[in-house]
Amino acid sequence: MNVEISTPTTELVQRLSATPRGARLARRLTGAALATWGYPHEGDLSHTAQLIVAELAANAVTHGRVPGRDFELRLGLLREKNTLRIEVSDARGDRKLRFLDGRPEDEHGRGLVVVQVLASLWGVSERDVGKTVWVELSLSPRQRPGTPRPCPRRPGPAG
Numbered sequence: 001m002n003v004e005i006s007t008p009t010t011e012l013v014q015r016l017s018a019t020p021r022g023a024r025l026a027r028r029l030t031g032a033a034l035a036t037w038g039y040p041h042e043g044d045l046s047h048t049a050q051l052i053v054a055e056l057a058a059n060a061v062t063h064g065r066v067p068g069r070d071f072e073l074r075l076g077l078l079r080e081k082n083t084l085r086i087e088v089s090d091a092r093g094d095r096k097l098r099f100l101d102g103r104p105e106d107e108h109g110r111g112l113v114v115v116q117v118l119a120s121l122w123g124v125s126e127r128d129v130g131k132t133v134w135v136e137l138s139l140s141p142r143q144r145p146g147t148p149r150p151c152p153r154r155p156g157p158a159g
């Protein structure tokens with residue numbers, strides 16, 4: 001008997017225009033793809049992934065933009081590694097991403113700090129044209145309803 005076991009598709013690859021609209025679309029596609037894969041819009045994973053994609057896409061369309069070239073969003077759910085991998089590729093070859101010394105009230109210079117705080121792993125890799133900024137997020141085990149949690153002891157009634 002021949003039994004075929006197929007892995008469900010858990011990858012999204014999308015080229016987008018290197019514009020603010022393209023960056024917004026990248027974020028929305030991320031929420032939609034994750035919802036299809038069982039991670040709802042309101043959940044922690046989706047929030048985190050959308051925030052990371054928003055920052056990386058904003059960087060791709062400002063700092064990584066080459067006129068006339070798109071950027072690319074790639075999402076992969078690596079179940080065997082219990083990981084969501086996010087990749088945002090742009091056409092600009094220089095790989096020097098730098099952390100800016102910003103004051104807390106500054107509007108700029110926080111994107112990579114946010115990415116670093118949220119990511120389990122992240123980095124930049126070369127490609128034939130341009131570069132890829134990638135992030136891996138661990139998928140935490142979903143909490144089962146009704147799982148008892150330890151709670152702090154309260155003093156009992158006197159007597």
Ligand SMILES: Nc1ncnc2c1ncn2[C@@H]1O[C@H](COP(=O)(O)OP(=O)(O)O)[C@@H](O)[C@H]1O
Pocket residue numbers: 055059060063064090092094096097098099100107108109110111112113133
């Ligand atoms: N995709 C990119 N291509 C080239 N340089 C980048 C890219 N992403 C980030 N950088 C560099 O890293 C710096 C820090 O990025 P970030 O923390 O997002 O701050 P901001 O985008 O507000 O400048 C940017 O100012 C830029 O010099």
Ligand SMILES: [Mg+2]
Pocket residue numbers: 055058059109110111112
């Ligand atoms: Mg930025």
